[in-house]
Amino acid sequence: MPDTLIFVDIPADDPSAAARFYAEVFGWRNDPRPEGVYHRMVPGGQFPNPDGTDSAIGNLHIGIFKADNARPHPRPAGVAPRGLSQDGRKPRVWLLIGDDDTPERILGEAAARGATELWRDHYWSTFNGYNHAFMDPWGNEIILWGKAGAAPAIPDHFTRE
Known part of the structure; x- marks a missing residue:
């Protein structure tokens, strides 16, 4: 079996506000782990089978992490960079x-x-x-x-x- 994509994380300087944004725009469930540090956004549902019924595969999730101390990391204070990237491709x-x-x-x-x-x-x-x-x-x-x-x-x- 190949390596499997399970999450994509996006940075925010205020993960709680970003989680509210995505919950309000897309209706996703906000699962703070913990509040303000990391939020798992759960779209819900399953990927459909060709006939439209639910498969056993759950939809992918998006994580929102605090840019100034991205968790998990072996160092409790994290490491640089600590700001949001504003220029160039991301x-x-x-x-x-x-x-x-x-x-x-x-x-x-x-x-x-x-x-x-x-x-x-x-x-x-x-x-x-x-x-x-x-x-x-x-x-x-x-x-x-x-x-x-x-x-x-x-x-x-x-x-x-």
Whole structure:
């Protein structure tokens, strides 16, 4: 069996506020471990089988860690760097838009809570998806992915590649 991805962690200078942001924008359960230091965000549900029923595989989680003392670490005080990265490329987090949700709602809720909309309405033919993106208040780039389907009707105003 290959090595398995189980978590992706994103930094914040205020993990409690970041956890509230993600709970309010996406409806995820906030699981502080402990409050203000590390928060596991639990989207819930299971990955679906091809027939739409739940598989035995749980959805991936996102962790939010305190940038000035990333845990776990062998040194109790952690190590540098202790600030949020503001310049240059960073990892991006891709989220599949649920069938009962819309990118407009997500982008609006995120912006209302301090996020910056980066772009919207883009079709990526390589993976047949509609994409939109925002930067959360802590500088993390979130890309929303919408399924385009077997014969996508790409709106004229969408950019394409």
